[in-house]
Amino acid sequence: MSKPRNAFYAQSGGVTAVINATACGVIETARANRRRIGKVYAGRNGIIGALTEDLIDTSYETKGAIAALRSTPAGAFGSCRYKLKSLEENQDEYQRLIAVFKAHDIGYFLYNGGGDSADTCLKVSQLSQSTGYPIQAIHIPKTVDNDLPITDNCPGFGSVAKYIAVSTREASFDVASMAKTSTKVFIIEVMGRHAGWIAAAGGMASDSATEIPIVILFPEVAFDRSRFISTVNRKVKKFGYCTVVVSEGARDAQGHFLADQGLRDAFGHTQLGGVAPIVAAMIRDDLGLKYHWAVADYLQRSARHIASRTDVEQAYATGKAAVAFALKGKNAVMPTIVRTSNSPYRWKIGEADLNRVANREKTMPRGFISRDGMGITARCRQYLAPLMAGEDYPPYRNGLPRYIRLKNIAVKKKLARQFTV
Amino acid sequence: MSKPRNAFYAQSGGVTAVINATACGVIETARANRRRIGKVYAGRNGIIGALTEDLIDTSYETKGAIAALRSTPAGAFGSCRYKLKSLEENQDEYQRLIAVFKAHDIGYFLYNGGGDSADTCLKVSQLSQSTGYPIQAIHIPKTVDNDLPITDNCPGFGSVAKYIAVSTREASFDVASMAKTSTKVFIIEVMGRHAGWIAAAGGMASDSATEIPIVILFPEVAFDRSRFISTVNRKVKKFGYCTVVVSEGARDAQGHFLADQGLRDAFGHTQLGGVAPIVAAMIRDDLGLKYHWAVADYLQRSARHIASRTDVEQAYATGKAAVAFALKGKNAVMPTIVRTSNSPYRWKIGEADLNRVANREKTMPRGFISRDGMGITARCRQYLAPLMAGEDYPPYRNGLPRYIRLKNIAVKKKLARQFTV
Numbered sequence: 001m002s003k004p005r006n007a008f009y010a011q012s013g014g015v016t017a018v019i020n021a022t023a024c025g026v027i028e029t030a031r032a033n034r035r036r037i038g039k040v041y042a043g044r045n046g047i048i049g050a051l052t053e054d055l056i057d058t059s060y061e062t063k064g065a066i067a068a069l070r071s072t073p074a075g076a077f078g079s080c081r082y083k084l085k086s087l088e089e090n091q092d093e094y095q096r097l098i099a100v101f102k103a104h105d106i107g108y109f110l111y112n113g114g115g116d117s118a119d120t121c122l123k124v125s126q127l128s129q130s131t132g133y134p135i136q137a138i139h140i141p142k143t144v145d146n147d148l149p150i151t152d153n154c155p156g157f158g159s160v161a162k163y164i165a166v167s168t169r170e171a172s173f174d175v176a177s178m179a180k181t182s183t184k185v186f187i188i189e190v191m192g193r194h195a196g197w198i199a200a201a202g203g204m205a206s207d208s209a210t211e212i213p214i215v216i217l218f219p220e221v222a223f224d225r226s227r228f229i230s231t232v233n234r235k236v237k238k239f240g241y242c243t244v245v246v247s248e249g250a251r252d253a254q255g256h257f258l259a260d261q262g263l264r265d266a267f268g269h270t271q272l273g274g275v276a277p278i279v280a281a282m283i284r285d286d287l288g289l290k291y292h293w294a295v296a297d298y299l300q301r302s303a304r305h306i307a308s309r310t311d312v313e314q315a316y317a318t319g320k321a322a323v324a325f326a327l328k329g330k331n332a333v334m335p336t337i338v339r340t341s342n343s344p345y346r347w348k349i350g351e352a353d354l355n356r357v358a359n360r361e362k363t364m365p366r367g368f369i370s371r372d373g374m375g376i377t378a379r380c381r382q383y384l385a386p387l388m389a390g391e392d393y394p395p396y397r398n399g400l401p402r403y404i405r406l407k408n409i410a411v412k413k414k415l416a417r418q419f420t421v
Numbered sequence: 422m423s424k425p426r427n428a429f430y431a432q433s434g435g436v437t438a439v440i441n442a443t444a445c446g447v448i449e450t451a452r453a454n455r456r457r458i459g460k461v462y463a464g465r466n467g468i469i470g471a472l473t474e475d476l477i478d479t480s481y482e483t484k485g486a487i488a489a490l491r492s493t494p495a496g497a498f499g500s501c502r503y504k505l506k507s508l509e510e511n512q513d514e515y516q517r518l519i520a521v522f523k524a525h526d527i528g529y530f531l532y533n534g535g536g537d538s539a540d541t542c543l544k545v546s547q548l549s550q551s552t553g554y555p556i557q558a559i560h561i562p563k564t565v566d567n568d569l570p571i572t573d574n575c576p577g578f579g580s581v582a583k584y585i586a587v588s589t590r591e592a593s594f595d596v597a598s599m600a601k602t603s604t605k606v607f608i609i610e611v612m613g614r615h616a617g618w619i620a621a622a623g624g625m626a627s628d629s630a631t632e633i634p635i636v637i638l639f640p641e642v643a644f645d646r647s648r649f650i651s652t653v654n655r656k657v658k659k660f661g662y663c664t665v666v667v668s669e670g671a672r673d674a675q676g677h678f679l680a681d682q683g684l685r686d687a688f689g690h691t692q693l694g695g696v697a698p699i700v701a702a703m704i705r706d707d708l709g710l711k712y713h714w715a716v717a718d719y720l721q722r723s724a725r726h727i728a729s730r731t732d733v734e735q736a737y738a739t740g741k742a743a744v745a746f747a748l749k750g751k752n753a754v755m756p757t758i759v760r761t762s763n764s765p766y767r768w769k770i771g772e773a774d775l776n777r778v779a780n781r782e783k784t785m786p787r788g789f790i791s792r793d794g795m796g797i798t799a800r801c802r803q804y805l806a807p808l809m810a811g812e813d814y815p816p817y818r819n820g821l822p823r824y825i826r827l828k829n830i831a832v833k834k835k836l837a838r839q840f841t842v
Contacts, residue, residue, distance in 0.1 A: 015598050017591075045601035073591050075598030082602055162820055170438075170494050170723035173824060177436050177496030180466035181503055186719060207819075210826065276716075277695065294718035295697075298607060302591035306726055308820060388820040398628075399583055399729060399809040403594060405631065 004036050005107030007326065008050060009058075010043035011075040011142075012082075012113030012120070016156030017163075017304040018315035019142050020076045022112055024069035025319025026140070027058055031066075036327055041104060041411055045078035047111075047120065051093060051421050053100050055411040068404035070316060071394035073304035076406050082421065083116045087123060087130075096419050097124065098133050103414040108136050108326045112319075114143035114154075118334060119358035125332035138322045139334040139354055142315075144301045146197040149360040150352040151336035153387050155318055156301070158311030161201035162388035163303040164190050164245070167296065168205035172212045172243045175292070179241035185232060185283045186243045187293040189276035191300060193249040195363040196220050198300070202245030203376035204384055213239040214375070217279070219249030220364050221373040223258055229286045231374055236289060246279050305401055309390025314347070321349045345386030425457050426528030428747065429471060430479075431464035432496040432563075433503075433534030433541070437577030438584075438725040439736035440563050441497045443533055445490040446740025447561070448479055452487075457748055462525060462832055466499035468532075468541065472514060472842050474521050476832040489825035491737060492815035494725035497827050503842065504537045508544060508551075517840050518545065519554050524835040529557050529747045533740075535564035535575075539755065540779035546753035559743045560755040560775055563736075565722045567618035570781040571773040572757035574808050576739055577722070579732030582622035583809035584724040585611050585666070588717065589626035593633045593664045596713070600662035606653060606704045607664045608714040610697035612721060614670040616784040617641050619721070623666030624797040625805055634660040635796070638700070640670030641785050642794040644679055650707045652795055657710060667700050726822055730811025735768070742770045766807030 009026050011019055023042070030037045042056040043049030049056070056077055058066070069076055084093055101109070111121040118139045125137035141148050146157035168188055175186040192198040196218030206212035213235035217223060235242040250258045259275040276293040283291045314337050321335035334357050338350035368380035376384075394401040430447050432440055444463070451458045463477040464470030470477070477498055479487070490497055505514055522530070532542040539560045546558035562569050567578035589609060596607040613619040617639030627633035634656035638644060656663040671679045680696040697714040704712045735758050742756035755778050759771035789801035797805075815822040 011598070015595055048601065072594070074594035077598075078601055079598050080602040081599075165821055166726050167720045167724070169821060169824070170725060171719040173493070173495035174436055174719045174723040177432070177498075177500050178502075180469060180499055181501040183719075188720075204821065207821070209818075210821075210824065274698065274714075277698075292718050293695075293716070294720050295714070295716045296720065297713050297715035298592040298595045298604075299588045299609075299715050299717065299720075302595040303588070304591060305587050385819055390820065391814070391817055393812070393814070396812055397630075398806055399811065400586055400590060400625065400628070400631075403590070403631065 004038040006038040006105050007040045007108035007110055008043065008101065008106045009040055009110045010046045010049065010112065011077055011079040012046045012111060012117035013079060014144065014301065015075040015079050016142060016144050016301050017073040017159040017307045018155055018311050019112060020069040020072045021312050021315035022140055022142060022155060022319035023076060024066055025316040026110055026323055027066050029320045029323040033323065033327060037108065037323065038105070041106065042077040044408065046080035047082055047084070048080045048421050050100055051096055051419050053413050053415050053419070055104060056408045057411045060409045061406050065404055065406055070312065071304060072403040073302045077408065084120045084123060087127065094123070094127050098127065098131055099415060101135055102133060104411065107134060108138070110138050110140060110322050110326070112140040112142050114145065115148060115359060115361060118354055122332055122354040122358045125354065136326050136329065136331040138325050138330065139357065140318050140322045141334060141336070144198065145192055145195055147195040147361045147363065148357060149362045150357060152339040152347070153337055155311060155315035157197060158308035158387035159303065160198055160300050161384060162308040163300050163306050164198055164201045164296070165204040165388060166306055168202045168214070168243060168245060169210065169212065171294065172205060175241045175243065182290055183292045184236050184241050184289045185291040187246060187276045187279050187291060189246050189248055189274055189295045192219065192247045194219055194361060196247050197364060199245050199247040200364060200368065200376050200380055201384060201388065204381065204388065213242045215242060215244045216374050216376065217244065217246040217250040218364060218369060219247050219251060221369060222253040223250055225282060229282065231372065232283065233287055244279060246275050248275055250275055304394055307392050308388045309392040310387055312392040317349055325351070342382055345389070425459040426526050427459040428461045428529035428531055429464065429522065429527045430461055430531045431467045431471065431533065432498055432500040433467045433532060433538035434500060435565065435722065436496040436500050437563060437565050437722055438494040438580040438728045439576055439733050440533060441490040441493045442733050442736035443561055443563060443576060443740035444497060445487055446737040447531055447744055448487050450741045450744040454744065454748060458529065458744065459526070462527065463498040465829065467501035468503055468505070469501045469842050471521055472517055472840050474834050474836050474840070476525060477829045478832045481830045482827050486825055486827055491733065492725065493824040494723045498829065505541045505544060508548065515544070515548050519548060519552055520836060522556055523554060525832065528555060529559065531559050531561060531743050531747070533561040533563050535566065536569060536780060536782060539775055543753055543775040543779045546775065557747050557750065557752040559746050559751065560778065561739050561743045562755060562757070565619065566613055566616050568616040568782045568784065569778060570783045571778060573760040573768065574758055576732060576736035578618060579729035579808035580724065581612070581619055581721050582805060583729040584721050584727050585619055585622045585717070586625040586809060587727055589623045589635070589664060589666060590631065590633065592715065593626060596662045596664065603711055604713045605657050605662050605710045606712040608667060608697045608700050608712060610667050610669055610695055610716045613640065613668045615640055615782060617668050618785060620666050620668040621785060621789065621797050621801055622805060622809065625802065625809065634663045636663060636665045637795050637797065638665065638667040638671040639785060639790060640668050640672060642790060643674040644671055646703060650703065652793065653704065654708055665700060667696050669696055671696055725815055728813050729809045730813040731808055733813040738770055746772070763803055766810070
């Protein structure tokens with residue numbers, strides 16, 4: 001039997017609470033198949049690590065450290081926002097990738113990211129064909145935005161959805177108890193520049209057992225100030241308070257982001273304000289109601305302490321499946337999550353061709369948004385509920401979660417040429 | 422034996438993740454002493470409920486519902502921001518209180534709040550002496566700000582501290598993994614207008630096992646822009662990134678709040694922006710670094726899902742102690758938390774005279790703040806650590822915490838006169 005070839009694994013784009021659970025699935029599965037896969041080299045700061053030959057040798061990490069990745073948020077090897085251009089525009093970078101892969105006998109390219117990285121992964125597989133260097137490129141889905149096609153949902157989303165639903169419920173209880181003399185409208189800004197999946201999760205804070213008046217502003221629905229204001233006003237009159245969940249991508253009929261209102265400080269400098277204070281000012285100006293607002297920002301996507309168990313399991317399973325695909329000789333594919341039953345919720349791993357995944361964005365179906373454009377439907381609830389189900393608490397020490405920091409020891413460089421990105 | 426007199430319980434001011442645990446302690450202890458305490462009437466929306474004779478009869482709530490208060494955030498009976506004026510200025514309101522107490526045979530006034538409510542509670546006890554109507558007034562500490570004197574710490578603080586420490590650690594892991602090509606400075610705005618206790622908790626995100634570069638802006642330390650910027654710059658150069666924890670009460674040497682920078686939107690309207698975007702703009706203007714910012718706002722004080730077990734236990738214990746004090750005939754006192762040992766952490770319930778509590782604010786001791794004014798000392802860590810220790814997860818259903826909503830059935834009014842506040 002020939003010497004097993006090594007695998008390259010990299011994390012790409014914005015990190016999540018569970019992308020390291022995927023890394024855990026990749027590395028543990030590769031280790032369980034030592035006779036067929038050599039070492040797992042991780043790219044330091046994602047694909048940049050491949051280009052600069054800055055590879056991390058994960059074999060130096062203990063079994064316990066790799067296992068701890070399952071409950072550690074963010075990207076243990078570093079991630080990056082770096083999109084490779086087309087093969088025609090950027091021959092140099094692709095040739096460099098092949099040179100690095102060749103130097104380190106890398107036969108498997110496992111790329112963990114969203115739509116952009118699926119595209120890069122596809123290009124690497126094409127490169128393999130055009131250059132004759134044998135490498136199998138497998139994409140592993142990851143995005144809090146939940147906007148990848150074909151897969152029922154994306155690892156990373158379920159946990160951010162749970163965080164937003166839990167936080168919206170808790171803050172709404174707070175506002176409800178203060179509304180008599182104080183805050184009547186609470187606004188929470190959530191991520192999702194193009195797709196309203198995370199905003200929709202805010203709607204899950206309210207259910208038949210715990211009714212909460214919630215107004216959601218989706219990127220998919222053109223913002224209409226007078227309809228929004230009258231809806232908030234009606235809910236405040238009925239319930240005494242109202243919670244607004246606004247997507248950072250909320251925009252008007254002309255497609256302008258609400259967040260882009262030309263805020264200026266006292267010196268006339270532009271102020272990047274977020275959309276929550278903008279919506280808060282509308283409440284104040286049009287209704288004169290007392291408000292509070294929150295911007296969860298990174299807190300929402302790194303909140304491993306309240307991760308969804310479904311999400312952790314699926315993140316691990318996609319990492320495991322990627323290695324299984326590699327061992328089966330597959331190329332230019334992505335493991336997907338296939339929902340086989342809603343009640344009870346059941347899922348399995350499927351497979352998608354990368355050319356059907358790359359550069360396609362899945363937004364909220366109209367049937368998931370209520371007729372008034374500011375709420376979620378029963379179908380949406382049925383879709384979201386199992387994705388945020390179950391708790392998977394990390395271990396704690398002295399009141400704080402124990403998150404692992406790896407040694408991240410570099411592989412000795414073999415190429416004479418330096419490469420700067 | 423004469424018929425036992427009833428107790429009045431009210432929640433005052435900003436709510437917390439554990440104020441209902443105190444309510445649970447009050448009601449369960451009163452129920453266990455039925456022969457000596459009649460019913461527990463709760464004020465609907467705090468003291469306003471007493472003034473308007475809008476009392477809630479908690480005896481209609483099941484044992485299970487009262488037990489569930491222990492794991493439900495915010496104020497189950499409603500709270501309010503309403504400070505009674507001095508006895509001289511506001512005879513009418515105090516006479517009304519006595520009329521309501523008399524009508525409902527209330528012999529115990531249990532008031533659950535911060536500094537202002539301690540003052541109100543003291544006035545009620547004085548009123549009892551001056552009017553001859555026998556009522557025992559007991560104050561129960563509650564404030565996320567941790568600024569009450571005498572007591573070692575305040576119920577409500579430990580949980581917000583834990584939330585901020587956990588969130589700061591998680592977001593810092595996120596930034597660390599993105600810093601190579603993206604965000605280098607993350608700013609989180611936390612509560613605490615006059616005292617930096619919550620901001621200090623952000624410093625706990627970093628410890629010997631998990632070093633994180635953190636800069637803290639306290640209300641107690643005059644903000645110096647150039648020293649702040651050079652500190653951030655140094656940390657970014659050394660670690661590749663930096664996290665800034667800024668108190669909403671951060672202010673300059675002249676005492677002006679940083680948040681108050683005269684923000685204007687495109688129409689020239691004042692924008693209440695929060696301090697995080699202000700600090701972010703400084704990072705951008707002075708260092709040109711990419712940043713992200715979050716404003717936790719109500720999320721931090723309602724985050725029962727990540728409450729500190731120490732905090733939940735102490736919140737319950739102070740409620741229980743208040744009833745015990747009442748049964749012992751005490752008046753104008755507050756149960757306190759007394760730290761009897763640091764290692765292992767041990768505490769017991771003590772007792773403070775209300776006239777030593779009211780209208781005094783406890784800010785961070787200088788010995789808790791590092792010499793550069795932007796970090797915490799070992800003494801501060803020793804103080805904070807046990808307060809955020811232990812987890813006390815609420816029950817979940819379908820991925821969301823089950824928080825109780827009480828029936829809150831009103832007591833039949835007995836007074837002819839209406840009273841408006």
